[in-house]
Amino acid sequence: MDRTAIIGVGMTTIEAEKRRETFADMTWEAVNKALSDAGMTIADIDNVVTTSSDFWDGRTISLMAVGDVSGAAEKNVSCVEGDGTYGAFYANARALSGSYKTTLVTGHSKGSQCVSSLITNAAFDPIYERVLGMDMITASAMQANAYMNRTGVKPEDAALVSVKNHGNALKNPMAQLPMNITVDDVMASEMIADPLRKLDCSPVSDGCCAVIIAHESVATKFKQKPIWIRGLAFCTDSFFFGDRDLARSKALTEAAKKAYAMAGIKDPRKEIDLVELYDAFSYQELLWLEEMGLADYGKAAARLKAGEFNLDGALPVNPSGGLLSGHPVIAAGLYRIAEIVLQLRGDAGAHQVKKAKTGLAHGVNGLCGQSHCVWILDKEK
Amino acid sequence: MAEKEQLIIESGDAAQPFKYAVGMHGSKFFTETRDNMRLMGLKCPKCGKVYVPPRGVCGKCFVEMDDWVEVGPKGVIGTFTILRFAFIDPETGQQKPVPYGYGFIKLDGADTLLQHYIDIKDESKVKIGARVEPVYAQERKGITRNIEYFRIID
Ligand SMILES: [Zn+2]
Numbered sequence: 096m097d098r099t100a101i102i103g104v105g106m107t108t109i110e111a112e113k114r115r116e117t118f119a120d121m122t123w124e125a126v127n128k129a130l131s132d133a134g135m136t137i138a139d140i141d142n143v144v145t146t147s148s149d150f151w152d153g154r155t156i157s158l159m160a161v162g163d164v165s166g167a168a169e170k171n172v173s174c175v176e177g178d179g180t181y182g183a184f185y186a187n188a189r190a191l192s193g194s195y196k197t198t199l200v201t202g203h204s205k206g207s208q209c210v211s212s213l214i215t216n217a218a219f220d221p222i223y224e225r226v227l228g229m230d231m232i233t234a235s236a237m238q239a240n241a242y243m244n245r246t247g248v249k250p251e252d253a254a255l256v257s258v259k260n261h262g263n264a265l266k267n268p269m270a271q272l273p274m275n276i277t278v279d280d281v282m283a284s285e286m287i288a289d290p291l292r293k294l295d296c297s298p299v300s301d302g303c304c305a306v307i308i309a310h311e312s313v314a315t316k317f318k319q320k321p322i323w324i325r326g327l328a329f330c331t332d333s334f335f336f337g338d339r340d341l342a343r344s345k346a347l348t349e350a351a352k353k354a355y356a357m358a359g360i361k362d363p364r365k366e367i368d369l370v371e372l373y374d375a376f377s378y379q380e381l382l383w384l385e386e387m388g389l390a391d392y393g394k395a396a397a398r399l400k401a402g403e404f405n406l407d408g409a410l411p412v413n414p415s416g417g418l419l420s421g422h423p424v425i426a427a428g429l430y431r432i433a434e435i436v437l438q439l440r441g442d443a444g445a446h447q448v449k450k451a452k453t454g455l456a457h458g459v460n461g462l463c464g465q466s467h468c469v470w471i472l473d474k475e476k
Numbered sequence: 477m478a479e480k481e482q483l484i485i486e487s488g489d490a491a492q493p494f495k496y497a498v499g500m501h502g503s504k505f506f507t508e509t510r511d512n513m514r515l516m517g518l519k520c521p522k523c524g525k526v527y528v529p530p531r532g533v534c535g536k537c538f539v540e541m542d543d544w545v546e547v548g549p550k551g552v553i554g555t556f557t558i559l560r561f562a563f564i565d566p567e568t569g570q571q572k573p574v575p576y577g578y579g580f581i582k583l584d585g586a587d588t589l590l591q592h593y594i595d596i597k598d599e600s601k602v603k604i605g606a607r608v609e610p611v612y613a614q615e616r617k618g619i620t621r622n623i624e625y626f627r628i629i630d
Binding site for chain 2: 112113114115116117119120123137150153162163164166167168169205207208209210213214217221222226
């Protein structure tokens with residue numbers, strides 16, 4: 096099979112409210128950063144995939160808001176509605192298709208412009224569920240209880256994820272919430288939905304990220320060192336919550352297995368050097384790590400406590416600070432990919448990890464991980 | 477066999493509110509129409525095209541624009557329609573009183589067309605190419621309705 100690589104990344108700072116900037120203004124910034132990172136001009140891009148959600152953006156055909164600034168004029172532009180990792184998945188398929196060579200993919204979102212609980216409530220079935228008021232936080236609280244009940248993990252254990260990730264964000268100038276906090280601070284923060292406290296939850300954020308994916312035939316033509324896509328896969332669970340085992344995530348296990356197989360990875364615990372994953376809530380970092388086979392089920396908390404997932408640990412997880420330190424929905428997964436790319440190139444700055452040859456980026460679509468997308472990226476082809 | 481009752485669930489008054497950031501370019505456009513009753517566009521440094529309403533980037537040239545130019549206030553009707561059917565008014569949620577005129581207006585000095593209402597007191601004069609000018613609202617809140625409508629001038 097032909098190979099593809101990521102040859103440029105660009106991101107805006109993640110902020111609570113980017114009032115000066117429209118979707119287009121944010122995207123313009125991220126796209127130009129990615130082009131300059133790659134050493135390309137817009138003429139070198141032959142097609143564009145934007146990622147956005149009409150519900151979050153409060154407009155239909157939301158890609159139209161960012162077409163001009165993505166350089167889509169007179170190019171083939173298409174949109175993926177969902178997390179940025181899925182937009183990038185499609186972008187990668189286009190780069191492999193034979194019809195295109197260089198795909199620019201963007202993901203943008205402004206949580207500041209809407210009532211996020213109403214938007215996530217609208218994800219539920221309008222016939223049976225929506226009227227009850229379930230939203231992302233409520234649903235995740237139920238998942239947290241199911242997971243803690245099954246594994247014996249305590250809220251204090253999960254709180255350490257928040258401590259670690261907010262602490263990592265102190266070294267990432269793009270992060271919205273760099274914070275020096277303790278487990279006691281998390282446990283003293285406001286209870287939102289049992290067992291989730293305010294500091295267990297990711298914030299509402301604005302931001303845009305752009306990534307350029309190239310076919311191997313052109314991947315080394317430009318200035319930037321390519322980061323090779325070794326494996327990628329996504330897998331989806333049932334839509335209805337009642338149909339799923341919320342304490343587990345079979346879809347993630349499957350997606351990870353497929354991505355490892357494509358990458359030729361036999362022992363992910365030995366072969367993967369760092370992870371950027373979708374920690375919308377503190378407990379999710381533990382659950383996702385376990386379902387990806389990077390920790391035994393119910394045992395990630397102990398390894399976290401031992402410091403293994405720290406920036407200088409054996410397997411750094413979310414060295415950027417993760418979603419807990421900034422959660423622009425839709426763009427969030429693309430930020431994970433861009434962060435891994437910077438790390439593998441050695442360009443992550445203050446939050447650079449020591450050993451970074453092979454990295455894993457993870458994105459989620461739907462509530463409580465209904466669908467997962469897993470990317471294995473590598474410094475070497 | 478008797479037909480079963482087929483139910484409907486209504487969303488009722490449930491709303492999905494948004495607060496759209498107008499952004500730096502739109503904020504300038506609206507404060508100018510609000511405070512100075514002036515229409516402003518942005519000119520592309522490369523192709524020279526003047527964009528109204530203004531936005532930050534000329535998509536064709538892929539360059540940022542920051543050269544503000546005053547346009548109008550007069551212009552011509554690029555195309556139009558007269559609404560006879562009472563659709564729901566997004567401003568009020570009620571049926572919008574008909575008839576009313578709706579048009580794309582090419583302001584003098586602009587290269588793009590601005591959407592707005594067109595006065596239809598004399599329908600025979602509402603034509604493509606007819607000269608128009610804006611009629612400003614008494615109370616201007618920094619939105620598209622700073623201008624009430626465009627009227628035909630002879
Ligand atoms: Zn131009």
